[in-house]
Amino acid sequence: MTTKQLKRSDGRKANELRKMTAKVGVVPNADGSAMFSFGDTVAIAAVYGPRQLHPQHLQNPSTGILRCVYDLLSFSVYDRKRPGPSRRSNEISKVTGWALEPAVDLDAFPNTVIDVQIYILQADAGTRTAGINAASMALAHAGIPMRDLVCSVALGKIDKDLIADLTKEEEDFKEGEGATDFAIAKLATCDEFSLLQMDGKIQPEKVKEITKMAEETCKEIYEVQKKALKDVVESDMEEKK
Amino acid sequence: MSGMEVSNLTKQTLRKMLAEGKRFDHRGLLDFRELEVSYEVSKKAEGSARVKLGKTDVVVGVKLQTGEPYPDSPDNGNLMVSGDLLPLASPRFESGPPGFDAIELPRLVDRAVRSSGMIDLEKLVIKKGEMVWTVIIDIYPINDDGNLIDAACIGAVAALMQTVMPEIDKDGKINYEKKTSKKLPLSKDIVPLLFSFYKFGDSIILDPTREEQESSDARMTFGVSDWNGQFMVNSCQKKGGSTVTAEEIAKMMDILPKKFDETMKKFKKFL
Numbered sequence: 001m002t003t004k005q006l007k008r009s010d011g012r013k014a015n016e017l018r019k020m021t022a023k024v025g026v027v028p029n030a031d032g033s034a035m036f037s038f039g040d041t042v043a044i045a046a047v048y049g050p051r052q053l054h055p056q057h058l059q060n061p062s063t064g065i066l067r068c069v070y071d072l073l074s075f076s077v078y079d080r081k082r083p084g085p086s087r088r089s090n091e092i093s094k095v096t097g098w099a100l101e102p103a104v105d106l107d108a109f110p111n112t113v114i115d116v117q118i119y120i121l122q123a124d125a126g127t128r129t130a131g132i133n134a135a136s137m138a139l140a141h142a143g144i145p146m147r148d149l150v151c152s153v154a155l156g157k158i159d160k161d162l163i164a165d166l167t168k169e170e171e172d173f174k175e176g177e178g179a180t181d182f183a184i185a186k187l188a189t190c191d192e193f194s195l196l197q198m199d200g201k202i203q204p205e206k207v208k209e210i211t212k213m214a215e216e217t218c219k220e221i222y223e224v225q226k227k228a229l230k231d232v233v234e235s236d237m238e239e240k241k
Numbered sequence: 242m243s244g245m246e247v248s249n250l251t252k253q254t255l256r257k258m259l260a261e262g263k264r265f266d267h268r269g270l271l272d273f274r275e276l277e278v279s280y281e282v283s284k285k286a287e288g289s290a291r292v293k294l295g296k297t298d299v300v301v302g303v304k305l306q307t308g309e310p311y312p313d314s315p316d317n318g319n320l321m322v323s324g325d326l327l328p329l330a331s332p333r334f335e336s337g338p339p340g341f342d343a344i345e346l347p348r349l350v351d352r353a354v355r356s357s358g359m360i361d362l363e364k365l366v367i368k369k370g371e372m373v374w375t376v377i378i379d380i381y382p383i384n385d386d387g388n389l390i391d392a393a394c395i396g397a398v399a400a401l402m403q404t405v406m407p408e409i410d411k412d413g414k415i416n417y418e419k420k421t422s423k424k425l426p427l428s429k430d431i432v433p434l435l436f437s438f439y440k441f442g443d444s445i446i447l448d449p450t451r452e453e454q455e456s457s458d459a460r461m462t463f464g465v466s467d468w469n470g471q472f473m474v475n476s477c478q479k480k481g482g483s484t485v486t487a488e489e490i491a492k493m494m495d496i497l498p499k500k501f502d503e504t505m506k507k508f509k510k511f512l
Contacts (some may be wrong), residue, residue: 053244066482079312087344094341101482182477192484195460198477199356204494207477211487213281 001009002140006161009169010039017153017165017217022133022228025143025236032142034228036134038153038165040124045134047142054213058153063215064109068097068116068240070131076123092128097154099132099185099195105145114144126168132195137225151218152185152195157202164217184214188222191215193241207214252456259444271496272447273504278511280400285417287487288404288425292396294448296386298330301396301426302379303404307413310366310373316364318373322351322397324380325432331385331451347380348399349390349435349478353464354378354476357433360401364426376404387451390462394435395508400511401425430467432508433475436500437462438493440485445492447500457475458483461493465501472498 006014018039027033032048037043053059070093072081095120104114107189116138118131132152140146157167159176159185166181173179186193193211202210255265262270274295282289286302293299301324310317326334337423354360365374378400380393404425408416439449439457446453454460464476474497479485 046354090341090344091348092344095478098480098482102484115364162287166252177473189489191486193479193486193490194482194484196477196479196485196490199464199475201351201358201473201475203471204474204497207474208487208491209492211490214485 004168008163008164011092012165013160015164015213015217017220018167020136020221022224024137024228024232026170028240030138030142032138032140033146034134034137034141035054036130036137036225038126038130039167040122041126041130042086042121043118043134044121044128045116045129045131045138046137047114047116047138049114049142049145050109051115053111058113059111061110062107062113064106064114066097066104066106066114066116068093068100068118068135070096070118070120071126072120072123072127078120092131095195095197096132097127100135100139100150102141102192102194103136103146103148103150103187104139105147108145111211114139114142117151125166125171126183128197129154129183129185130151133221133225140229146190149185149222150185150194151155151188151221151225152180152215153217153221154184155213156181157200157206162206162213164213182199182207182210184210184219186214188218247261247452247455251452255453255456256441256444259446262444262489264446265452265496268448270444270446271500273507276507278354278395278508280399280403283444286400287420288400288402290403291301291383292392292398292399294388294392295450296384297388297392298383298478299389299392299396300381300383301393303400304377304379305350305404305407305415306375306377306423307367308375310370311330314362315370316366317362318360319375320351320355320360320362320378321375322347322354322380323376324378324393327381327384333397334385336384345478345480346366346390346393347378348376349462349464349476350380351395352476353394353433353466354397354401355433357464357466357473358428359398359431359433359466361426361428362464366408367413374406376401386453387449387454388437390416391435391448394433394464395504397506398432398434398512401427432505433464433466434501435462435464435476436497439483440489443488457481459485460469461485463493463497465497467501472501478502484511
């Protein structure tokens, strides 16, 4: 089933993503870093490590540990967010870690930790997915062995129509079946979903369609990520010349 | 003994058996343990229930308070879900600040109940923009033998269905000792339930024991309900650092409506 003539307030087609921008190497101090944005949502991620994990008792001699922190900067939203972790940000930190972990070869770094720090500079829906896209690039930029890049996007449904990359306004849609917000992440080149988080009202058959839509949209995100990574390698080479 | 982690040997045997479609307690991979629901855990609560799934035992209470509405929803009452994983219920639970599982459990129940539309929050306004009812659902496990999440949601729904409004005077002061004849405004026929699938390699099971739960690779929790005669998925959350395929998601989508009907049938016996 394809979506009919759906009017989105910003004129996008149902499966059209907001304008994406990506830049790798935005935090010189970090081992790897990147920025990713979907329209007005801007995420920045830095990777430190693999490095010694302290306290020592947390170390795992059979594998490295991926430790993610996600949070909103206080001024990234209209109602100032109180600084420091909240239940929401704790949960998102965890699911972000789980979204990235399948792509990273942690077994190669026993006893160590890879710290991934993700902060949202400006929030307009889809912050966790923008954060995952940024973090995935930052991990690659840090030279950490990976099976694949991770691509993430918020898909969903307003009333009966499936759409990609919801805006804040669309998330708050109330009529008919209301809004369903379905954040997904998948490994870029294979059929493996690493983040699935949703709330709303959606028929099981439409969940199946969402997984197909995810495949298409993630391809576009993958291209943006790859280009940003290529750009940074090229500009590093320029500098060395 | 009870405090010990599941041994690698147990985990290996468990996985080998699951791959052959067998479980330690002889259940089928998608079978639930026996469900038991009782009420009136506390007469001081506005509503309460206790749910047993095999040896897993959870109590849920609903308290009502008055408060200000949230600025972004002046025409709605508030819903709050909280609770704690008490060290009473398992040698694995520790006192102190809540760990991730203790934070996640109420959030999963919150999302399932909220997005199903079970509670008619618009009818919980006392004075528009100024005073509304806040529905607080508190969840405490008494004994954890796996699948607390699904059990907690049944408990929350059962407790909500029992909830009776307390008396309130003109100034908004509540007299908890006097219950009115008014029930909490619920949308008829909406019963949200949570189903958590646990993945072991290529096998998927429902209603794990603690042992099974701790040996699994990943968990997928779905909130589901009937809404205007349509079966709807209301929430979803994956836990754990491994992946699921589109095919596995499709399989879970096919299982959900059947399991919902099956559990509702069992649940209705206790209503």
